Amino acid sequence: MNRLLPVWAVTFDTPDRLTLFVDTGMDRLAAVTNTPRRILLWVFQNVHTLKVLERWEPLRLAVITLLIGTVLAMTIAGAAMLLSGRGRGMRRLHRALAWAALVPTLMFTTSGLFHLFMTSNLDPKPEPAAGLFRTADMPPPPRAESAMMRFGALTASAGPSGPLWRVEAAGAGHYLGGAAGLSDADRARVLAGAGPDAAVSLVERFGGDYGFLNKRLPVWRVETASGPVFADVREGLVAASGAAFPLARMEDWTFDTLHKWHFLDPLGRRNRDYGTMAATLPILVTAGFGLALAVRRRRPSSNQGA
Numbered sequence: 001m002n003r004l005l006p007v008w009a010v011t012f013d014t015p016d017r018l019t020l021f022v023d024t025g026m027d028r029l030a031a032v033t034n035t036p037r038r039i040l041l042w043v044f045q046n047v048h049t050l051k052v053l054e055r056w057e058p059l060r061l062a063v064i065t066l067l068i069g070t071v072l073a074m075t076i077a078g079a080a081m082l083l084s085g086r087g088r089g090m091r092r093l094h095r096a097l098a099w100a101a102l103v104p105t106l107m108f109t110t111s112g113l114f115h116l117f118m119t120s121n122l123d124p125k126p127e128p129a130a131g132l133f134r135t136a137d138m139p140p141p142p143r144a145e146s147a148m149m150r151f152g153a154l155t156a157s158a159g160p161s162g163p164l165w166r167v168e169a170a171g172a173g174h175y176l177g178g179a180a181g182l183s184d185a186d187r188a189r190v191l192a193g194a195g196p197d198a199a200v201s202l203v204e205r206f207g208g209d210y211g212f213l214n215k216r217l218p219v220w221r222v223e224t225a226s227g228p229v230f231a232d233v234r235e236g237l238v239a240a241s242g243a244a245f246p247l248a249r250m251e252d253w254t255f256d257t258l259h260k261w262h263f264l265d266p267l268g269r270r271n272r273d274y275g276t277m278a279a280t281l282p283i284l285v286t287a288g289f290g291l292a293l294a295v296r297r298r299r300p301s302s303n304q305g306a
Contacts, residue, residue, distance in 0.1 A: 004030040004215050030215070057121055068113045075105045094289040100282040111258035118251040138163045155234060166234065173233060184233045188220030191238055192229035199223040203230065207262065209242040209252060 007021040007030045016034040023030045033041075045051040053060035082098055138156055155166050165176045175182040185200045192198070203210055204218045210230050216239040219230040228242035242252075256262045261279075264272035 004028075007031075054121075061116065061120055064116055065113065068109050068116075071105065072109050072113075075102065075109065078102070091293065094286065094293060097282050097286040097289060101286040104279040105283055107258040111254045114251055115255045115259065118248065134163075139165070168234070184220060187233045187236075188222050188231040191231040191233065191236065192222035192224055194222050194224045194229070207256075207265070210240060211256070214240045 004021075004023050007023050010020045010022060012018045012020075014034075016036060018032070018034045020032055021030040022028075050060050050064055053063065078098055079102055082095060082102070155168070156163060164182075167174045167176065173184040173187075175187070184202075186196070188200050189196060189198050200223070201221045202218055203221050206214070206217070209228055210219065210221070214230070216230075216232050219232050219239045221242075222229045222231055226241075229238055230240045230242070231237070232239045261272060261276045264275045267275070
């Protein structure tokens, strides 16, 4: 992932220690956090993804695979029992809850395991490098002789044939000096290594091939022979490259759809989260009932002799 660094951390004197991370170079907000979010992030990283073991990636993969494999084995065994077993009282309630928990459990575990191996850093890939240039090669900044120059955001970054100035005004980029006439779409094609006729489109929201983990918005999506490439024209870099081969595209779809439940996005983000929690609840309750039944089954009968 091409992270937004360096940034400035601005912490407010509030009970939850609200902190904003600001990218002053591009005049944008990189992230927002507070104490509850920090705690949840710590739990997610160290419990859900076992980041504490990232130095020993084979061990991390083995531990997570063992844990998910155990859940999968119990789920499959439970599914077989659902098809053949009967019960009364708590057992009947347990069976009903198990039916509700079966599909979400399979969705979460299989997609999570697939994602684990597809994104493992056993074979780390280099991150896209930002466009670099020497400040000595930078032409003098243009004078503010127009409304665009007076009110637009002026930035300097690497261009197709050297450093250039870019003014962002009225939501569009304007290139000055030797790059006059260049558009954001043209520059995105250059950054992606695509031809002048490659299809491009502006991406202003996360989703699909370009998830929130990529951090940068807006970016330009450039269609290339090896898959979509997402270019950040303001900084002159490739923000992400989409999946070009079927297995990677399948992993993208399964993780977004089966693990993160983005198929509920039309209902709104909050309602999607509520739907995910509602699907998780039967899993937890089923596990609790199963544990209670196991304890009761192992408890000695009161009329059993010594």
